[in-house]
Amino acid sequence: MTLRDADIGQTVRIEKVGGSGALRQHFLDMGVIPGTEITLVQYAPMGDPMELRLHGYELTLRLEDAAQIEVCPLSGKIQAQVRKQGEPVPEKESSGDTNPKAMFASEHPGLGEGGKFHPKGSGDPLPKGTTIKMALVGNQNSGKTTLFNRLTGSNQHVGNFPGVTVDRKDGTIIGHPDCVITDLPGIYSMSPYSSEEIVSRNFVLDEKPHAVINIVDVTNIERNLYLTYQLLEMDIPVVVALNMMDELTANGGGVDVNEMEKLLGVPVVPISAAKNEGIEELVAHAVHIAYYREKPENRDLCDKQHKNGAVHRCMHSIEHLIEDHAEKAGLPLRFSASKAAEGDQLIIERLGLEKNELETIEHIVKQTEAESGLDINAAVADMRFSFIFNLCGSSVIKPRESREHLRSRRIDRILTGKYTAIPFFILIMLLISFLTFNVIGAFLQGLIELGVGSLTTLVDDALTAANVNEVIHGLIVGGIFEGVGSVLSFLPIIVTMFFFLSILEDSGYIARVAFFMDKLLRKIGLSGRSIVPMLIGFGCSVPAVMATRTMPSERDRKMTILLTPFMSCSA
Numbered sequence: 001m002t003l004r005d006a007d008i009g010q011t012v013r014i015e016k017v018g019g020s021g022a023l024r025q026h027f028l029d030m031g032v033i034p035g036t037e038i039t040l041v042q043y044a045p046m047g048d049p050m051e052l053r054l055h056g057y058e059l060t061l062r063l064e065d066a067a068q069i070e071v072c073p074l075s076g077k078i079q080a081q082v083r084k085q086g087e088p089v090p091e092k093e094s095s096g097d098t099n100p101k102a103m104f105a106s107e108h109p110g111l112g113e114g115g116k117f118h119p120k121g122s123g124d125p126l127p128k129g130t131t132i133k134m135a136l137v138g139n140q141n142s143g144k145t146t147l148f149n150r151l152t153g154s155n156q157h158v159g160n161f162p163g164v165t166v167d168r169k170d171g172t173i174i175g176h177p178d179c180v181i182t183d184l185p186g187i188y189s190m191s192p193y194s195s196e197e198i199v200s201r202n203f204v205l206d207e208k209p210h211a212v213i214n215i216v217d218v219t220n221i222e223r224n225l226y227l228t229y230q231l232l233e234m235d236i237p238v239v240v241a242l243n244m245m246d247e248l249t250a251n252g253g254g255v256d257v258n259e260m261e262k263l264l265g266v267p268v269v270p271i272s273a274a275k276n277e278g279i280e281e282l283v284a285h286a287v288h289i290a291y292y293r294e295k296p297e298n299r300d301l302c303d304k305q306h307k308n309g310a311v312h313r314c315m316h317s318i319e320h321l322i323e324d325h326a327e328k329a330g331l332p333l334r335f336s337a338s339k340a341a342e343g344d345q346l347i348i349e350r351l352g353l354e355k356n357e358l359e360t361i362e363h364i365v366k367q368t369e370a371e372s373g374l375d376i377n378a379a380v381a382d383m384r385f386s387f388i389f390n391l392c393g394s395s396v397i398k399p400r401e402s403r404e405h406l407r408s409r410r411i412d413r414i415l416t417g418k419y420t421a422i423p424f425f426i427l428i429m430l431l432i433s434f435l436t437f438n439v440i441g442a443f444l445q446g447l448i449e450l451g452v453g454s455l456t457t458l459v460d461d462a463l464t465a466a467n468v469n470e471v472i473h474g475l476i477v478g479g480i481f482e483g484v485g486s487v488l489s490f491l492p493i494i495v496t497m498f499f500f501l502s503i504l505e506d507s508g509y510i511a512r513v514a515f516f517m518d519k520l521l522r523k524i525g526l527s528g529r530s531i532v533p534m535l536i537g538f539g540c541s542v543p544a545v546m547a548t549r550t551m552p553s554e555r556d557r558k559m560t561i562l563l564t565p566f567m568s569c570s571a
Contacts, residue, residue, distance in 0.1 A: 001073065003052075003066040006040045011074050013037050017378060018068035022193045025342065027065075028381040029189035029226060031055045034374060035382070037074065045421040046519040049528075055222045056398075060515055106258035112239055112267030112285035112294065124293050126210065132179045132290045135204060137231065138215035139224050140186030143243045147215055147273040148183040151283065173283060179290075182209070188223070190230040190335075192346055204234055205331060211237040211290035213282065215273075218242045218255060221396060225388045228264070232296045235332040237289040238266045241282050245270040253399025260395040265297030300334070301387050310371035311383045314341060317364050325351040341365055342377050408508075415509065421516045428509075432500045433538075436493060444492030452485035494540050501535060510535070527551070530560040537567030 006012050014036045017027060031054055032038070041051040041058065049062045126132070136151075138144040152171025169183035184203055185196035192198050204212065214231055216224040221242075231238050242255060261268040267285040271278030288294070302312045318337040326336040329350050339347040340361055353361070365376045372379045414420050435441070456477060463473045504510050510532055518528030529551050537544035544564045551557045 001071055003038070003040075003061070003069040003071050004050075004063050006071065006073075008040055008042055011037055011039045012071035013074055014069060014071050016070040018070065019065070022191065023065070025191045025377055026189070026193040027069075028377055029191050029193075030059060031223060031226070031381075031385060032059075032069065033378055033382050033385060038071070042416070043418075044516040044519065045416070045418045046516065048519040049515065051416075051515070057220045057223055062518070106256050106262065108258045109262045111261055111265070111297070112289045125291055126293065130178075132176075132211070132287065133207070133209045134173075134179060134181040134286060134290060135209040135212045136181055136183045136215065137200060137204070137212055137227065138186060139188055139217060139220075139227060142186070142215050142217040142220075142224060143273045144186055144215050145183065147213075147241065147243065147271070147279075148181070150273055150276055150279050151181055173287075176283065176287060179287060181213070187227065189227055190234075191342075192344065198346075204231075204236065209236070209290075210293070211239065211286050213241055213286050214238055215241045215243050217244055218248045218253075218270075219244050219399075219402075221255075222385070222388055222392060225391065226384060229301060229384045229388065230335070232264065232266065232301060233332065233335040233338060235295055235334065237294050238296060239282065239285045239289055240264065240266060240268045241278075242268060242270045243273050246272040246275060246277065247402065247404075248399055251399035251402045252397070254397040256395040260391065263391050263395065302383055303386060303390075306383050306386050307372040307374075307379060310368045311379050314364055314368040314376070314379075318361055321357055321360060321364075322351055322353065325353060325357075328352075338380060341368075342380060412512065416512050416516055421512075425513060425516075428504075429535075432497070436496045436500065441493040441496040444496065445489050448492060449485070449489050452481065452488060456481040456485065497538055498536070498543075504535075505532075524563075525559050526563070527556045530556060530563075533560050533564050534567055537564045537569060541565045541567065541569050 001012075003012065003014075014032065014034050016034060017024060017032055019027070036054055038052050038054040041053050043050050047063075049060045050066060052059045052061055136144060136148055148169065148171065151173050153174050171181055171183070173179040173181055182203065184200040187194070187197045187200050190197065190201045190204075192201070203209070212231055214228050216228060218224075228238075228240060240260075242257070245255070248254065255270065257268050257270055267289060269278055269282045269285055271282055273279070302315050304312045306312065315334070315337050318340055319333055322336060322340060323333060326333045329336075329352065331347070331350060336347055336351060340351065340353075341364075348358075368379060369375055374382060415424055459481060460473075460477050463476065468476075501510075504513075513535075514528035514531050516528075517531050521528060521530050530548075533544040533548045541564055544567070545561050548557045548560045548564070551560065
């Protein structure tokens with residue numbers, strides 16, 4: 001049985017993840033690994049793709065990809081399974097009336113703070129006058145851009161559609177003129193699946209920032225901590241910012257920050273970027289670890305008990321083998337070892353391994369696969385998630401479902417329903433077009449035309465009274481005022497269109513449109529993500545072409561760029 005054969009509402013357990021290449025690695029990094037329980041929520045109105053729920057979050061998957069994932073059905077919600085040592089431990093459940101603070105009494109490790117680790121005159125500080133470089137790294141839609149705005153005061157677009165931050169953004173931290181922070185694209189892992197992930201990984205590896213602020217959406221903590229795990233492997237000063245803590249605690253959840261900090265070996269700071277809570281403490285910790293160059297205390301996070309230590313032995317064997325190459329290439333050893341095991345060609349090429357060394361790694365990998373019962377990519381991902389589940393099991397109180405999420409699910413039944421999704425989409429687009437071209441946009445367009453016309457008449461009379469040369473007169477009135485004025489008259493239409501599209505994007509509706517339009521757009525060689533630049537094309541083709549940078553597939557990006565100019569542009 002494959003995942004494609006599952007029924008709506010059915011929970012199944014993944015037995016094997018088929019496929020190959022970067023897409024398969026992306027699925028593994030998202031938690032689609034053998035042993036994971038996954039529930040089919042719904043199919044798109046056109047039957048493809050499907051929406052799944054795993055590890056507390058929703059994931060969409062095309063049917064052709066789901067057909068490569070072998071699963072077995074579960075008889076009931078409660079599975080009487082004895083968890084072996086090293087297997088994931090479920091988080092504590094919240095009863096709704098639990099006080100999270102009362103349940104946590106761990107000693108504060110004091111990482112990233114002065115006094116405990118750095119008595120006066122100690123430590124390894126940066127030379128005086130050094131400009132501290134930081135990187136802001138996190139999953140898409142984790143509040144990363146909002147935090148960047150809080151840190152720097154810059155005004156950057158914040159939206160819900162995956163990949164909204166596609167450019168490199170730099171800013172100086174408020175109150176710290178010697179600290180520059182770079183907002184990297186939102187990514188889910190350090191695997192080279194998309195151009196955003198490659199850009200972020202290369203920035204950390206090549207530009208070597210003094211510290212990384214890793215923002216974690218605490219309401220989706222398991223998925224977000226996978227990226228945290230990989231950052232710790234990169235042996236760079238990291239501070240973890242647990243964002244949306246206010247939402248977690250409001251729904252009965254909680255985090256033992258001290259316990260999590262001790263297990264991760266890096267400072268952990270709870271924040272709420274939207275409410276500007278905990279930002280000063282976060283900055284203080286980030287500046288401290290950057291200035292004193294405090295790297296993670298726990299650099300070996302692989303569990304010796306996981307899969308009888310097969311992956312643990314594999315990682316350490318490869319580390320010893322490539323240690324000199326990693327040092328010569330300036331790459332972190334543990335990160336290089338894991339990527340060499342996974343077959344990441346970009347890292348392997350940078351290591352410059354000899355043929356005998358590559359063959360040795362191949363033999364180590366084969367032995368690990370035989371001992372673990374999984375292919376090496378799945379085994380490494382399973383090891384990482386095992387650590388994450390155990391970490392959450394000892395430091396996280398799982399919240400009850402929030403009212404916001406319940407409301408969102410009820411709205412989704414209409415906006416992505418089988419019989420209601422497309423009619424509502426047509427209705428919404430007709431309403432936006434009517435308001436843009438006949439009401440708001442038309443009214444503003446009339447005002448601009450009236451203003452430009454009055455100004456043109458005034459200048460025309462003035463030039464006539466001054467007996468200005470006819471050629472210059474015609475150039476100013478007919479060329480500048482009438483020419484530029486005709487272009488300006490389109491501006492209200494474009495601005496109004498973008499205003500409504502930004503509302504749809506910020507509300508999350510565009511992501512839902514991409515979900516149910518994917519099958520239709522694929523018939524003309526596009527993907528569901530193409531709907532964003534195509535809708536923007538109704539306003540103006542230039543920003544529509546620029547919006548294609550959010551698409552991970554180069555082929556989809558080029559096809560969308562070629563078709564976007566055929567949209568009915570406002571001009």
